[in-house]
Amino acid sequence: MNAVAAADERSRSRSYLSLLSGLMEDFSHSRIGDAAFASSVLTRIAQAMDAEAASLFIVEGDPSDSRARLVCQASVGPSPIQGLSIPLDRGIVGRALSSGQPQLIGDPARDPDFVHPPALGTPFAVRSLMCAPLMAMGRKVGVVEVVNRLGGGPFNEQDLETLAALAAAAGLAVVNAQMAEERAEQERLQRELELAATVQRDLLPRDVPADAAVHGFSRPARGVSGDFYDMIALPDGRTVFALADVSGKGMNAALVMVKAATLFRTWGRRVPEPGRLLARIESELCETMTLGMFVTMVVGVWDPATRSARIANAGHEPPLLRRPSGEFVPFPASDPPLGIVCQLENNRYRETTIEVGGGALYLYTDGATEGRIDGEAAGEDGVRGLIERHAGDAAGTRLEAIAAHYGNELRDDLTWLVIEDAACARRAVRTAARRRTPGLLVSQSLPAQADQLKIVRRLVEAAAHQAGAGAEWASDLAMAVDEACQNIIRHGYRGASAGRIELSIRRKGESLDVELCDTAPSVAPEDCKGRSLEDVRPGGLGTFFMQRLTDGVRFLAPRGGLGNRLLLTKKLGGSAR
Amino acid sequence: MTFRTAEDGGRVTVFLSGEIDMDRSPEVRKALVEAVKRGRALTVDMADVGYMDSSGIACLVLAYQQSNGAKQDFALANVQPRVRKVLELARLDKVFRIQ
Numbered sequence: 161m162n163a164v165a166a167a168d169e170r171s172r173s174r175s176y177l178s179l180l181s182g183l184m185e186d187f188s189h190s191r192i193g194d195a196a197f198a199s200s201v202l203t204r205i206a207q208a209m210d211a212e213a214a215s216l217f218i219v220e221g222d223p224s225d226s227r228a229r230l231v232c233q234a235s236v237g238p239s240p241i242q243g244l245s246i247p248l249d250r251g252i253v254g255r256a257l258s259s260g261q262p263q264l265i266g267d268p269a270r271d272p273d274f275v276h277p278p279a280l281g282t283p284f285a286v287r288s289l290m291c292a293p294l295m296a297m298g299r300k301v302g303v304v305e306v307v308n309r310l311g312g313g314p315f316n317e318q319d320l321e322t323l324a325a326l327a328a329a330a331g332l333a334v335v336n337a338q339m340a341e342e343r344a345e346q347e348r349l350q351r352e353l354e355l356a357a358t359v360q361r362d363l364l365p366r367d368v369p370a371d372a373a374v375h376g377f378s379r380p381a382r383g384v385s386g387d388f389y390d391m392i393a394l395p396d397g398r399t400v401f402a403l404a405d406v407s408g409k410g411m412n413a414a415l416v417m418v419k420a421a422t423l424f425r426t427w428g429r430r431v432p433e434p435g436r437l438l439a440r441i442e443s444e445l446c447e448t449m450t451l452g453m454f455v456t457m458v459v460g461v462w463d464p465a466t467r468s469a470r471i472a473n474a475g476h477e478p479p480l481l482r483r484p485s486g487e488f489v490p491f492p493a494s495d496p497p498l499g500i501v502c503q504l505e506n507n508r509y510r511e512t513t514i515e516v517g518g519g520a521l522y523l524y525t526d527g528a529t530e531g532r533i534d535g536e537a538a539g540e541d542g543v544r545g546l547i548e549r550h551a552g553d554a555a556g557t558r559l560e561a562i563a564a565h566y567g568n569e570l571r572d573d574l575t576w577l578v579i580e581d582a583a584c585a586r587r588a589v590r591t592a593a594r595r596r597t598p599g600l601l602v603s604q605s606l607p608a609q610a611d612q613l614k615i616v617r618r619l620v621e622a623a624a625h626q627a628g629a630g631a632e633w634a635s636d637l638a639m640a641v642d643e644a645c646q647n648i649i650r651h652g653y654r655g656a657s658a659g660r661i662e663l664s665i666r667r668k669g670e671s672l673d674v675e676l677c678d679t680a681p682s683v684a685p686e687d688c689k690g691r692s693l694e695d696v697r698p699g700g701l702g703t704f705f706m707q708r709l710t711d712g713v714r715f716l717a718p719r720g721g722l723g724n725r726l727l728l729t730k731k732l733g734g735s736a737r
Numbered sequence: 738m739t740f741r742t743a744e745d746g747g748r749v750t751v752f753l754s755g756e757i758d759m760d761r762s763p764e765v766r767k768a769l770v771e772a773v774k775r776g777r778a779l780t781v782d783m784a785d786v787g788y789m790d791s792s793g794i795a796c797l798v799l800a801y802q803q804s805n806g807a808k809q810d811f812a813l814a815n816v817q818p819r820v821r822k823v824l825e826l827a828r829l830d831k832v833f834r835i836q
Binding site: 702708 | 758759760790792795819823826827
């Protein structure tokens, strides 16, 4: 290399470096996806490298997809090829992309991969050619190509290194721009999902009264849900209810769910007959159902007069009746899911009447059986165990308590419905408890309030009468229990109105045991001593009366360690009887 | 509800009625305290009281103490067996004048 050439080389090196730093600066706050910017970058690369022409190809589509193409986004020179689209593996451009290696071709005509100019639409002679891939963060996003060094000679290794450095910078800019776009798209989708989830949540019943017969709970595994439940109160006192699960997850299931929910809302009031209602919903769903999707659904009508539910079941998990005795009875589906056969329009779905009585009927989606309860695979047994554990909870809050066992990370949407006559269920529980506990005469939960004391006395007197005791004996015990309740209200709950007292009276041999349980802060038994009678002053007599009117006053260990448990015993024998 | 009262030459009689328990005792306390203020002597007529618990007894004790403080006579009248038993249990039959 002579002195002139060496000086020329040094000057080109300097200009490459200043171009590189300039481009890096530009890339940091501009986007190569912008055509004008891409064009200006290419022009500067071509000038810095003394190239006759330059082109920038960007991968369009998923590179793993055979339909993906390399598309020329910008092109400068005598014969621009902007818009040219080639397969990813075509030509030297394709080779640079697939190998990830910069390509320097001194004599393109002799390269087997070289695509002859006419095919590329470049009528000028290609004498020397370099290609470098645009890569960053493991993504191959494009190729930059420069053609023919002005002044004749071929490109050399140093030119190739410079081009590779420029391509790396451009690659980073393209990947950054792509990722920013993807993030923006993801955020937009996320916002839309959240909106869709809100719309879906608003479809579920709200402000269901605590004493309603039908209560529901639904929580989606992800933003949107394929499950729904609903209930419609009819003017005659009956309630139409539904629970459904759309096959699949995601937005398509969510949209079908909205349609099924809307159909139920529309027809539930007008056709309060489960079989016909399902047939009606099915026929309308089938008109537009996407092939391969289906809906399992139970609809029913609760009649408070007969305490029964008449249901029709299209392929859904069997509704489960829990009898007051604790026995479970499943009611398997009698017909296929909606959207599969689509021929039942004129038929009715078969109906089953379930005598709920004092029990509770549970409907749930497969998220209940296929999920995990307290970390363990649920299954049918898990579901039954869970229902059993919460059978004593008020129906209005029971399902939430049940759902809490499934944790925060749901695998599938979780939806529950319970149908229960609350008053009848309470009576049934008491009857069952009496049957289970021989000698139990009274088992009653009462608000810890002064106006309940009269009821307490009547309950005690009735139990005493049942046990064969006389009026005075009964009255003595009633007063002792009254005094004990007063202590709970006054000193236990300290006037707080939310507390309750559980009163149970049982016959034990020749005496009556009265047990009073509360959930007030624990009372130290030594604080409950009677006072000396010499001290005439208001108050403080209650405990004295309890002791004098019974044969034993004892604090027992409270169940579950909470609150207080007081046992009053009075012997039935003697003259008082 | 309020209790019937009668006045005769400075002696106020309050006619209590029903079951006097924690729920009713605030009314009883109010009626007796007012009667002590109003008259020169107090009789609590218990003819219609079938039941009285410690909170009712406490009202009687309070009225008795206030009457003593005001140098007034305090008496119970027509005490029924159920209530008498309770007063006896608490030895208050020795404290109150029972007519």
